[in-house]
């Protein structure tokens with residue numbers, strides 16, 4: 001990976017777009033959105049991968065409206081029916097011993113809550129370890145836990161964490177076998193915890209799949225290995241499931257998909273059904289916050305909690321985990337088939353409906369095809385499909401297909417037809 005001008009790529013790409021590029025959206029239903037000119041789009045971004053349940057689901061809207069008619073704001077010092085119901089619902093679906101929970105309105109603040117809880121439970125600790133290319137949000141602490149940002153103006157006031165290398169199966173170091181690279185990265189993690197930092201480590205925090213920073217899934221041995229190292233060295237393991245939670249992987253949690261239970265899960269995005277909601281699930285063994293350590297004015301915003309309850313119920317009732325698996329298998333098969341005849345596609349990565357392709361100008365050198373990825377996005381918009389892209393992260397050469405989990409098959413098929421079409425045009429150099 002050393003030959004890839006990683007930071008230069010992110011720096012370069014981030015200058016490409018400004019607000020004048022923005023499409024103004026006015027309406028959404030299911031997997032469709034409409035702009036202010038009445039143009040319809042199939043939304044393969046699920047609005048920052050948040051609408052796991054299709055947009056504006058009537059069950060969620062009604063639950064939010066019902067709560068709004070009663071009371072819109074309840075300070076967290078008080079109980080609320082919305083809170084009690086959501087806590088009980090989340091306990092139904094949380095991995096075995098993760099029954100303690102806290103809420104926030106943004107994944108970033110939930111990430112900070114997880115960090116705080118880790119340090120509270122490891123009072124001597126000085127360090128938190130994260131993965132290179134990880135993304136945990138844009139609050140000061142989570143920015144520090146994410147990939148390095150070029151020309152970062154906030155460094156002086158931002159906590160800094162220790163970043164360790166992680167496996168990248170499509171671009172292994174020195175052409176290693178992915179399994180060998182997984183073992184190498186586990187060794188480096190263990191060395192870092194023991195010899196690479198001053199003082200004890202509170203936690204390792206990682207996304208099971210790096211959603212924003214390159215859409216990278218690791219070999220299964222890596223997840224098990226990280227858990228084993230954390231257990232052996234007395235370090236907590238935090239999974240940031242803000243993107244992977246609530247069915248996206250074809251299971252309720254990535255923890256379930258990889259059969260590895262962390263000590264804390266950070267969740268967000270998909271739980272809210274389009275309303276702002278995030279939080280953490282923590283193992284019963286962990287000491288919870290004392291009064292005053294974690295209290296946000298709108299932390300128990302009942303409208304979001306009610307919407308969250310209705311969303312999780314709908315995810316269960318509509319069997320969205322199964323639908324994500326089914327649509328994910330369909331998308332994977334279509335993308336692999338496309339890869340046979342579209343040489344721009346270097347790699348296809350698809351657990352559940354978390355699909356992406358990495359575009360390369362040359363399959364041997366794997367040089368990232370950034371310009372082409374932007375062109376796919378642009379031409380997709382022209383044809384009424386919003387693809388996910390990776391302008392600010394990783395190598396800037398990804399196209400993501402992560403629509404609502406209940407997307408209709410015809411809509412998903414149409415989006416993939418458009419992808420094939422525009423890749424063909426770009427390869428032929430056409431307009």
Ligand SMILES: Cc1ncc(COP(=O)(O)O)c(C=O)c1O
Nearest residue numbers: 106107108135136137211242243
């Ligand atoms: C894995 C992950 N963690 C945390 C966040 C931050 O969430 P929010 O933007 O709601 O603060 C994101 C957002 O993209 C994310 O993908």
